[in-house]
Amino acid sequence: MSERKLKAVISDIHSNLEAIQAVLADIEQRGIKEIICLGDIIGYGANPRECIDLAKTFNVTILGNHDEAALWSDQTESFNPVAKDAVDWTRQMLEDPNESFSNTKRWDFLGELQRTYRDNSDLYVHGSPRRPVREYVFPEDIANKGKMDDIFGRVEHVCYIGHSHMPGVFTEDMTFRPPQEVFNQYEINSRKTIINVGSVGQPRDGDNRACYVVVDGNKVEFVRVAYDFDETMKKIYAVRELDNFLADRLAEGR
Ligand SMILES: [Fe+2]
Numbered sequence: 001m002s003e004r005k006l007k008a009v010i011s012d013i014h015s016n017l018e019a020i021q022a023v024l025a026d027i028e029q030r031g032i033k034e035i036i037c038l039g040d041i042i043g044y045g046a047n048p049r050e051c052i053d054l055a056k057t058f059n060v061t062i063l064g065n066h067d068e069a070a071l072w073s074d075q076t077e078s079f080n081p082v083a084k085d086a087v088d089w090t091r092q093m094l095e096d097p098n099e100s101f102s103n104t105k106r107w108d109f110l111g112e113l114q115r116t117y118r119d120n121s122d123l124y125v126h127g128s129p130r131r132p133v134r135e136y137v138f139p140e141d142i143a144n145k146g147k148m149d150d151i152f153g154r155v156e157h158v159c160y161i162g163h164s165h166m167p168g169v170f171t172e173d174m175t176f177r178p179p180q181e182v183f184n185q186y187e188i189n190s191r192k193t194i195i196n197v198g199s200v201g202q203p204r205d206g207d208n209r210a211c212y213v214v215v216d217g218n219k220v221e222f223v224r225v226a227y228d229f230d231e232t233m234k235k236i237y238a239v240r241e242l243d244n245f246l247a248d249r250l251a252e253g254r
Pocket residue numbers: 012014040064163164165
C-alpha cells in the first residue's frame with residue numbers, strides 16, 4: 001500500500017493552454033505540490049511551446065505518442081491525417097528560428113522524457129504497462145480477458161494511464177467504472193487497479209471540462225475543471241494546418 005501522499009496526476013494536455021492553466025490553478029488552490037504528467041503534452045492544439053514550458057515545471061513527465069511523433073517523424077505512420085498534420089505543424093513551431101534558443105531547450109526536454117515512471121508499487125505510463133507509449137486500454141477491453149490479464153500481470157499494485165482520454169477505474173475482476181459510477185471518488189484497496197486519469201486538453205467522455213485526478217493516499221478523486229474553450233477553439237481555427245474538428249470537439253468533449 002502506498003504511503004499517504006498528495007499528488008495530482010494529469011495527462012493528454014495536447015497543446016491546450018487554457019485547459020492546463022485552469023487545471024494548474026485548481027491544483028495550486030488545493031495546495032498540491034506534486035504533479036505527475038502522463039504525456040501527450042503536445043499535438044492537436046495551438047500552444048505547443050507554452051505547454052512544453054509548463055510541463056518543465058512538473059515533478060515527472062512521461063513520453064506520450066504525440067510527443068514521440070514530434071521527436072521522430074517516422075513515428076506518425078499510425079496517425080490519422082488530422083493528427084499527423086497537427087504533429088507536423090507542432091514540429092514547425094518547435095523549429096521556428098526566431099525561438100531557436102528556447103526551442104533547443106524544448107527539444108532537449110522532450111528528448112529526455114522517460115517511458116515509464118515507478119514509485120514504490122505504483123507505475124505510471126502513457127498508454128499501457130505492456131507497450132507504454134502507444135497501446136490503448138479502452139473501457140471495452142474488459143471483454144478481452146487475454147489482453148487485460150497480460151496487462152494486469154505487469155502491474156504490481158496501481159498503474160496510472162492516459163492516452164484514451166476516457167477516465168475511469170479498471171480492476172482485475174474485468175470491471176471498468178467511469179467516474180460518474182463512483183461519484184468521482186475511488187478508494188484503492190489491496191487489489192490491482194488501473195486508473196485512467198482522463199485528458200486535460202481534449203476530453204472525450206462527453207464532458208467538455210478538463211479532467212485530472214488527485215491522489216491522497218489510497219483515495220483517488222476525479223476532478224473536472226471548466227475552462228475557456230472558446231478561446232482555445234479560436235486559436236485552432238486560426239491555424240490552417242489544424243483541422244477545425246480539433247476545435248469543434250472541445251465544445252462537446254468528444
Ligand atoms: Fe492523447
